[in-house]
Amino acid sequence: MTVDGIVVSVISGKDHGEVSILQVSGYLDTTTAGELENALYNLLKRDQYKIVVDLSGVTYISSAGWGIFIGEIKEIRSNGGDLKLAGMIGDVHEVFQLLEFHSILESYPDTKSAVTAFKQVSMPD
Amino acid sequence: MEKNFKREISALDEIFSFVDDFVTESRIDDAVAFSIRLAVEELFTNFVRHNTGGLDHIAISLKRDSNQLLIQLKDFQVEPFDMTKVKSVDVDLPLEKRKAGELGIHLVKSIVDKLSYEYSKRTLCVTAIKNLEEQDV
Numbered sequence: 001m002t003v004d005g006i007v008v009s010v011i012s013g014k015d016h017g018e019v020s021i022l023q024v025s026g027y028l029d030t031t032t033a034g035e036l037e038n039a040l041y042n043l044l045k046r047d048q049y050k051i052v053v054d055l056s057g058v059t060y061i062s063s064a065g066w067g068i069f070i071g072e073i074k075e076i077r078s079n080g081g082d083l084k085l086a087g088m089i090g091d092v093h094e095v096f097q098l099l100e101f102h103s104i105l106e107s108y109p110d111t112k113s114a115v116t117a118f119k120q121v122s123m124p125d
Numbered sequence: 126m127e128k129n130f131k132r133e134i135s136a137l138d139e140i141f142s143f144v145d146d147f148v149t150e151s152r153i154d155d156a157v158a159f160s161i162r163l164a165v166e167e168l169f170t171n172f173v174r175h176n177t178g179g180l181d182h183i184a185i186s187l188k189r190d191s192n193q194l195l196i197q198l199k200d201f202q203v204e205p206f207d208m209t210k211v212k213s214v215d216v217d218l219p220l221e222k223r224k225a226g227e228l229g230i231h232l233v234k235s236i237v238d239k240l241s242y243e244y245s246k247r248t249l250c251v252t253a254i255k256n257l258e259e260q261d262v
Contacts, residue, residue, distance in 0.1 A: 027141075029137060029141075029166055030134055030137060030166060030170050031134060031135065031137050031138065060159065060162060060163075062163055062166045062167060062229070062232075063167060063228035063229040063231075063232050064170070064229075066228055067228055070228075090156075091155075091156060091159040094156075095163070095232065095236075098232065098235045098236070099228065099231070099232065099235075
């Protein structure tokens with residue numbers, strides 16, 4: 001594995017309703033976590049609180065990356081939204097479980113199922 | 126393998142390359158390699174952020190014998206600070222009481238088998254040992 005930095009892009013569209021998808025790829029460590037933090041901050045600034053983070057292209061996450069999810073989740077939920085993680089690879093998911101983040105954050109095998117979960121919550125009875 | 130790295134977060138890229146070289150030379154399994162990177166990053170960033178005083182470099186040593194990996198970081202001319210005594214994250218705490226900054230050491234303690242601290246002659250040394258299973262190499 002080589003260090004390849006990080007690429008963060010935002011996908012919003014009709015297909016996803018109010019849900020924004022943060023697509024992240026690369027290496028999420030102390031030096032790159034700031035880029036994810038900025039992207040997340042920009043979404044919150046635009047009152048977009050329903051967020052799916054697509055981690056399928058992320059090969060490594062240290063505590064600096066996990067800390068961002070914890071740091072922002074309170075504000076997101078207090079505004080009626082949520083942050084759901086999608087597509088974690090095996091090694092990353094193992095750390096997610098070690099930290100017992102599954103009690104805090106929902107995770108899904110892919111972005112489609114994460115977006116669907118938002119839609120199911122939004123559906124009227 | 127042992128090498129000195131600048132006491133700054135930007136040294137991490139060089140540190141990851143150093144870890145990659147060690148992993149390749151030692152023919153270590155990908156999952157264990159992931160743990161080594163994680164432990165080294167968390168320990169190094171903790172040294173940079175919390176150790177006071179110090180020379181301009183931190184020494185990192187990686188060794189492997191038949192069934193163990195040894196990760197050792199040394200910081201010279203610093204005040205004592207025993208990170209191994211830092212209270213682990215309480216994973217049962219409600220969300221509003223959790224602190225993001227406590228995650229690093231909690232992670233290291235979770236992924237290695239032994240974490241020890243020594244302080245002598247103003248040199249602080251933290252050693253992490255990870256036991257290797259037969260399938261890890």
